Amino acid sequence: MHQELKKFLSEHPGTVFIDALFVDLCGVVRCKRYPRREAEKIFSGGVHMCHSVYLLDARGENANPQGRGMDDGDPDGVCAPVAGTLSPSPWSDAPGGQVLMTVLEADGAPCAVEPRNIAARVVRFLAELELRPVAAFELEFYLLQKNLDAAGCPQLPLSPRDGRPEQATQVYGLEELDRHRDFFRQVERACELQGVPASVATKEFAPGQFEINLRHVADPLAAADHCALLRHTVRQCAGRCGMLATFLSKPFSHLSGSGMHLHLSLLDKNGANVFDGGSELGGETLRHAVGGLMETMFDAFAIYAPNVNAMRRFRPNRFVPVRKSWGANNRSVAFRIPAGRPSARRIENRVAGADANPWLVLAATLAAVHHGITARADPGAPAHGNAGEHPDPELPANFPAALQKLRGAKTLAKYLGREYLDLYCETKRAEFERLSEAVSPLEYGWYL
Numbered sequence: 001m002h003q004e005l006k007k008f009l010s011e012h013p014g015t016v017f018i019d020a021l022f023v024d025l026c027g028v029v030r031c032k033r034y035p036r037r038e039a040e041k042i043f044s045g046g047v048h049m050c051h052s053v054y055l056l057d058a059r060g061e062n063a064n065p066q067g068r069g070m071d072d073g074d075p076d077g078v079c080a081p082v083a084g085t086l087s088p089s090p091w092s093d094a095p096g097g098q099v100l101m102t103v104l105e106a107d108g109a110p111c112a113v114e115p116r117n118i119a120a121r122v123v124r125f126l127a128e129l130e131l132r133p134v135a136a137f138e139l140e141f142y143l144l145q146k147n148l149d150a151a152g153c154p155q156l157p158l159s160p161r162d163g164r165p166e167q168a169t170q171v172y173g174l175e176e177l178d179r180h181r182d183f184f185r186q187v188e189r190a191c192e193l194q195g196v197p198a199s200v201a202t203k204e205f206a207p208g209q210f211e212i213n214l215r216h217v218a219d220p221l222a223a224a225d226h227c228a229l230l231r232h233t234v235r236q237c238a239g240r241c242g243m244l245a246t247f248l249s250k251p252f253s254h255l256s257g258s259g260m261h262l263h264l265s266l267l268d269k270n271g272a273n274v275f276d277g278g279s280e281l282g283g284e285t286l287r288h289a290v291g292g293l294m295e296t297m298f299d300a301f302a303i304y305a306p307n308v309n310a311m312r313r314f315r316p317n318r319f320v321p322v323r324k325s326w327g328a329n330n331r332s333v334a335f336r337i338p339a340g341r342p343s344a345r346r347i348e349n350r351v352a353g354a355d356a357n358p359w360l361v362l363a364a365t366l367a368a369v370h371h372g373i374t375a376r377a378d379p380g381a382p383a384h385g386n387a388g389e390h391p392d393p394e395l396p397a398n399f400p401a402a403l404q405k406l407r408g409a410k411t412l413a414k415y416l417g418r419e420y421l422d423l424y425c426e427t428k429r430a431e432f433e434r435l436s437e438a439v440s441p442l443e444y445g446w447y448l
Contacts, residue, residue, distance in 0.1 A: 002043035063430030249353030257313030292372020
């Protein structure tokens with residue numbers, strides 16, 4: 001028996017199944033469930049899964065992008081478990097386990113359409129410079145009532161204490177965290193079981209909106225793994241508490257949107273932080289990295305904002321970046337240099353929405369950083385004061401415009417692969433067209 005599985009089963013003898021987990025282009029967790037007696041197959045012979053599982057849209061449908069999924073006969077790849085990701089499945093009534101999977105091509109090479117492999121490809125570019133990323137994600141989300149209203153719209157949560165709807169913003173409110181302490185305790189316990197390094201939880205800038213931070217890790221792929229698993233965990237724990245959790249970027253037009261913030265520093269071969277320049281703005285390497293992020297920001301917009309709703313988050317004066325900007329200790333910029341010890345200097349990419357794919361956000365960020373460092377990109381002067389008041393004229397005005405920018409992105413194509421960007425854009429274009437065909441209640445109200 002495989003050593004990792006053997007150790008797991010000895011520590012969890014009541015296990016009755018193992019879930020082989022796959023996280024698709026939209027960040028949706030999918031799986032094949034193996035009974036305990038067949039779990040060894042996951043670790044020895046591997047799991048067969050079609051490559052097209054990584055090209056599904058938000059509804060779990062395949063649009064046959066570039067002939068993938070239908071015209072090619074939907075072939076399987078052989079999947080292998082990601083080492084170190086086997087853990088208990090915390091929400092199962094019957095004791096179970098789960099393990100992240102990665103897909104291989106027929107020749108044993110990493111599957112070229114798996115987001116995790118896309119990110120791994122970009123990490124290798126930095127390894128050639130003898131640079132090692134240290135990364136962590138932060139996720140904002142809303143807790144909502146379990147049931148939608150009569151019009152099919154989400155409803156702000158009811159207070160577990162008195163059953164009344166929560167209506168106050170109360171950013172950083174202690175009482176709001178305490179009201180939902182059972183939920184946060186469940187999240188904490190579930191993350192501990194899965195090895196997900198969840199850290200600080202805070203009340204965010206809207207009723208029912210919260211944020212959970214993840215601790216920095218020296219393996220950037222693991223950081224993205226943690227982000228995907230945390231999102232899954234929050235949803236599962238909310239359901240067990242009789243609520244709905246959403247990472248939709250903009251669930252309410254009049255309230256704050258939810259972001260996915262990525263914190264990144266780079267270590268050299270001696271373990272020194274190359275972003276440290278002794279000042280709050282860091283050194284030259286950090287400046288060049290920020291320059292690359294600013295150059296590619298709008299090219300990567302369809303990755304950072306992966307659907308029509310995510311585009312709604314970018315409005316002035318909402319602490320959401322609406323222009324290419326950077327600065328120290330300033331939440332209105334796109335690329336923030338947080339305060340702290342110079343030796344811990346890092347960049348915070350604040351552009352992505354909470355519903356983005358974390359491995360693709362990581363890949364786009366690392367690609368921009370590598371490009372900026374090697375091309376010695378100049379970010380210009382840092383912003384002071386409110387950098388989120390006036391939108392940049394180059395900001396993509398809608399989702400099709402963002403897809404068009406990504407299709408033509410030469411720098412990102414070098415890192416993420418031209419073929420993958422085309423597949424991503426085609427999948428998202430088909431998703432957008434399906435959504436556009438639907439007649440909304442608003443249209444009836446305006447035009448009927």
